[in-house]
Amino acid sequence: MSRILFSHVGKRYGKNNAGAVQNFTLEIDDKEFIVIVGPSGCGKSTLIRMIAGLEEISEGHIYINNVRINDLPPKDRDIAMVFQNYALYPNMSVYENIAFGLRLRKMPKHEIDIAVKRAARLLEIEAYLERNPKQLSGGQRQRVALGRAIVQSPQLFLMDEPLSNLDAKLRVHMRSELIRLHKQLGVTTLYVTHDQTEAMTMASRIVVMKDGVIQQADTPEEIYNNPANAFVAGFIGLPPVNLIAGQVQERSGKLEFQAGLFAIAIPARIAKVFTDRNLHNSAALLGIRPEHVYLSDPAPPAFPYAAIHGTVQYSELLGADRYAYMDIGTQKPIVARTSPGRSLTPDRQEPIFLDMDKALFFHAETGERLV
Numbered sequence: 001m002s003r004i005l006f007s008h009v010g011k012r013y014g015k016n017n018a019g020a021v022q023n024f025t026l027e028i029d030d031k032e033f034i035v036i037v038g039p040s041g042c043g044k045s046t047l048i049r050m051i052a053g054l055e056e057i058s059e060g061h062i063y064i065n066n067v068r069i070n071d072l073p074p075k076d077r078d079i080a081m082v083f084q085n086y087a088l089y090p091n092m093s094v095y096e097n098i099a100f101g102l103r104l105r106k107m108p109k110h111e112i113d114i115a116v117k118r119a120a121r122l123l124e125i126e127a128y129l130e131r132n133p134k135q136l137s138g139g140q141r142q143r144v145a146l147g148r149a150i151v152q153s154p155q156l157f158l159m160d161e162p163l164s165n166l167d168a169k170l171r172v173h174m175r176s177e178l179i180r181l182h183k184q185l186g187v188t189t190l191y192v193t194h195d196q197t198e199a200m201t202m203a204s205r206i207v208v209m210k211d212g213v214i215q216q217a218d219t220p221e222e223i224y225n226n227p228a229n230a231f232v233a234g235f236i237g238l239p240p241v242n243l244i245a246g247q248v249q250e251r252s253g254k255l256e257f258q259a260g261l262f263a264i265a266i267p268a269r270i271a272k273v274f275t276d277r278n279l280h281n282s283a284a285l286l287g288i289r290p291e292h293v294y295l296s297d298p299a300p301p302a303f304p305y306a307a308i309h310g311t312v313q314y315s316e317l318l319g320a321d322r323y324a325y326m327d328i329g330t331q332k333p334i335v336a337r338t339s340p341g342r343s344l345t346p347d348r349q350e351p352i353f354l355d356m357d358k359a360l361f362f363h364a365e366t367g368e369r370l371v
Contacts (some may be wrong), residue, residue, distance in 0.1 A: 001156040002065060002188040004028040009060035011046050011212075020046045022212040024060070028190070033182050035191045035199040037235070038209035044192045047209075049156045051190065054080050064156065070084070080149035081158040084142045084165060089134040094128040098147040112151075119138075122181065131273075132166040139170045143177075150185065157189040163198065175201055194234050208232050218280035230367035233287050233360060239323055242293065242334045244286045245364065248274055257286055260329030264306035267356050273371045274361075292358040293336035294322060295350050303355040310334060315344045326352060 009024040021043040028034055028134055036044040049055040051062060053074030062069050069077050088097050095116055102112045103166045120126045123143040142162060149157060162178075165169045179202055182189055193199060199206045200220045208329045210232075216228040227233035233241045246259030248266065255271040258261045266274070274280045292304070310326030313333050325333040336352060344350070361370045 003173065004156065004188065005061075005063040005066075007061045007063070009047075009050065009062060010058050011050060011055060012058040019212050021050070021126060024212075026207065026214065026217055028188060029317075030135075031186045031188055032192065033179075033189045033202060033204045034191060035203035035205075036207045036209060037193055037196060037199045038215075039235075040194065042209040043212035044209055045160055046212075048081075048190055048192055051077075051156075052158055053077055078155045079158055080152045080154040080156070081160070082142075082145050082149050082162045084161040084221060085131070086145045086165075088141060088144055090133055090296070093130055093132060094125065094136070094144050095143055096134070098129075098151055101148060101152055102235060115153075116147070117149040119150040122184065123147050123177075137229075138166050139174060140167065145264055146178075146181070150181070150210065154187065157187050157191075159189065159191045161193055162191075164193070164195070171195075171198075171292075178202060179309050196238065200236070205238075208235060210235075225359070227287075227369065229369055230285055230287065230362040233369075234278050237289060239290050239335050241287045241289050241360070242250075242332075244288075244328075244330055244332075244334065246267055246284060246286060248282055248284050250280055250281060255280055257284070259286070262308040264308065264327060264354065264356070267304065267359075270356075270359070270361060270371045277370070277371070279363075284370070285362040285364055285367070287360035287362060288334075288354055288358060290323060290335040290337040292355040293334060294353040294355070295326075295336050295338050295344075296353055301350070304355060305353040308352050308354070309349055310352045312344050312346050312348050312350060314346060315342075326350065328352070 006024050006026045009021060010019055011021040012019050024047060038044050046055060050057050057070050060159055075115050075219060098116045098119055099112050102115060120129055123146060125140060125143050128136060128140060163174050166174060175198060205217060205224050206220055208215045210231055215221060216232045223236050230243060234243055246257050249256055249258055255266040257266055308328060310328040313325045313327050315322050316326045317340055320340060322338050322342055324336045324338055324344055326336060328334050363370055
């Protein structure tokens with residue numbers, strides 16, 4: 001069993017006491033696979049270095065199984081860490097690299113042999129045990145680094161962007177391998193990445209960070225479908241969500257969202273939120289994902305679709321989907337997902353339909369989710 005509690009954890013640096021991590025509070029259950037994502041400098045790597053004991057905790061407390069670990073030496077925390085750069089010893093064989101930590105713990109030789117070969121079998125690197133790291137590919141080296149962590153049988157795995165040095169095809173394969181290993185080993189895992197695809201495919205829960213602060217912590221599905229704010233909505237999703245700045249204005253007793261060259265009626269359930277919060281004449285952000293923006297002729301039914309027009313800028317073919325970038329008179333084009341065989345002529349005007357049942361609205365200044 002391995003449960004982790006972060007209670008108001010913070011990390012501050014320098015004379016200005018700048019917060020790299022601020023008021024980080026989170027509970028992690030046994031066997032969860034938590035992925036921490038965010039842009040560079042958001043504090044995600046600092047956070048796991050504090051757990052590992054490689055960075056001092058400035059404030060707050062971290063508990064593993066109800067034991068406060070703030071002042072425990074790294075060697076006493078029963079944690080295994082996998083780094084981005086593998087950190088293998090070049091003059092040792094694969095076997096010796098995997099066994100190194102166990103030898104430091106003075107484990108009996110026969111037990112080390114059993115542990116190393118079991119890890120090698122799990123990672124499918126048995127054939128490479130006598131090789132040196134320089135004789136291995138990047139993916140094989142990463143498996144060796146994972147093996148060195150696995151043999152320790154820790155209560156917690158920390159992984160800091162372990163796949164970022166691999167090529168795209170190998171990253172996909174290693175993602176599935178890590179998921180398989182997690183299911184087999186059942187060890188609670190904290191995984192740091194800037195790659196949202198890794199987060200969406202691997203995590204039991206995703207923690208999205210910005211400027212050292214948790215923006216949202218939830219399942220991949222909930223993060224994607226119900227983002228807490230405009231930052232989360234824009235960070236998770238490829239292509240990213242369309243965020244359109246505009247004005248909510250009242251006309252003939254009903255609310256409209258006006259932006260660029262178009263104005264669309266706001267559905268009653270959404271309009272009520274703006275009215276109740278006295279935001280019915282204010283700036284707002286409309287968020288809508290590309291898969292909820294349609295290029296269609298003939299048009300879909302009027303409800304819940306809002307019709308506007310746009311001019312084709314360009315399109316991208318990505319296998320089973322084509323994404324059209326349409327100028328609608330706003331600062332950024334709107335992106336629509338359409339069929340790969342759809343013919344799109346640049347500079348041609350096309351009807352665009354927004355599924356307003358899937359629309360998100362955010363506060364223009366704070367980015368707070370309104371509805």
